[in-house]
Amino acid sequence: xxxxxxxxxxxxxxxxxxxxxNPNVTFxxxxxxxxxxxxxxxxxxxxxxxxxxxxxxxxxxxxxKLVVFDPPHLVRAGKKSWMALKYGKLQDGWPQxxxxxxxxxxxxxxxxxxxxxxxxxxxxxxxxxxxxxEVRPLFxxxxxxxxxxxxxxxxxxxxxxxxxxxxxLL
Ligand SMILES: C[S@@+](CC[C@H](N)C(=O)[O-])C[C@H]1O[C@@H](n2cnc3c(N)ncnc32)[C@H](O)[C@@H]1O
Numbered sequence: 680x681x682x683x684x685x686x687x688x689x690x691x692x693x694x695x696x697x698x699x700x701n702p703n704v705t706f707x708x709x710x711x712x713x714x715x716x717x718x719x720x721x722x723x724x725x726x727x728x729x730x731x732x733x734x735x736x737x738x739x740x741x742x743x744k745l746v747v748f749d750p751p752h753l754v755r756a757g758k759k760s761w762m763a764l765k766y767g768k769l770q771d772g773w774p775q776x777x778x779x780x781x782x783x784x785x786x787x788x789x790x791x792x793x794x795x796x797x798x799x800x801x802x803x804x805x806x807x808x809x810x811x812x813e814v815r816p817l818f819x820x821x822x823x824x825x826x827x828x829x830x831x832x833x834x835x836x837x838x839x840x841x842x843x844x845x846x847x848l849l
Contacts, residue, residue, distance in 0.1 A: 684744040688733040688784060691765060692723050695749070695797075705743075707731050710767065717761055734779035741789040748784050749797040750777060769803075774811050781812040785835055794833040801827050806847075815843040 683705045690706040693699035707729045714724035731737050733750070751767035770776070784794050796816070798805050809816075819831035836842060 685747070686736075686738070686743040686745070686787065687747040687749075688736065688780070689748070689750055689767075690725075690727055691749070691767070692725050694765070705729065707733070707736070709733070712764070717764055721761075723764060733783055734776055736783045736787050738787045740786055741792075742787045744789055744792050746784045746788050746792065746794045747797075748780060748794060750780055752799045752801070752803065754802055777808060778811045781814065785814060785833075788835040790835055790837045792835045794835070796829075796831045796833065798829045798831070799827050800829065805829050809847055815845055816847060817843060819847075 683703050685701070685704040687693075687696075687704055687706050690696075690708050692712075693706065696704075706727050708725055708727040709730060709732050710725050711727065711730060712723060712725035714722060714726075717723050729737065733748070751769050751773075753762060753766060754769045754773070756763040756766075756768050781796075788794055794814075798808055814833050816831035816833050820829050
């Protein structure tokens with residue numbers, strides 16, 4: 680059950696939210712990290728509303744108007760590095776995990792709902808990710824390759840509508 684129109688399926692420490700306690704958002708992650716100083720003067724806390732796996736979300740179909748998906752993007756990061764602490768790390772079998780995560784995001788999204796996907800291609804190019812998923816983005820941050828971070832926008836169109844199948848040129 681949920682009462683919010685917005686879902687962040689892997690919120691981490693909510694760094695990109697202007698209001699990290701926005702009551703219109705359900706914040707999920709598969710980790711809880713108690714607040715602590717990981718570097719002198721720098722703190723991190725991961726405290727999701729719901730601890731769950733984005734490949735098996737505990738929500739009914741079409742529950743949200745907006746879903747945000749910012750999965751881990753690193754395959755190489757030291758176990759104790761601040762990067763792994765903040766962003767998590769991709770494990771063996773990650774292509775299937777990203778595929779299943781997208782499928783779940785689209786399942787819980789309402790018709791005409793929006794999915795925002797964020798990807799940093801420092802280690803894995805966005806083109807590899809797009810090969811894994813069935814849906815095509817509408818538009819995105821094409822110059823993302825210059826600073827390694829892409830933001831893509833998808834909409835869940837009901838089946839009777841045109842399904843975007845265009846190639847994404849990056
Ligand atoms: C790139 S970080 C998200 C950063 C976040 N958007 C922010 O603004 O701070 C990715 C997050 O995905 C979480 N994660 C990794 N695998 C997951 C899974 N299967 N289900 C749910 N969360 C997962 C990690 O714990 C990590 O916090």
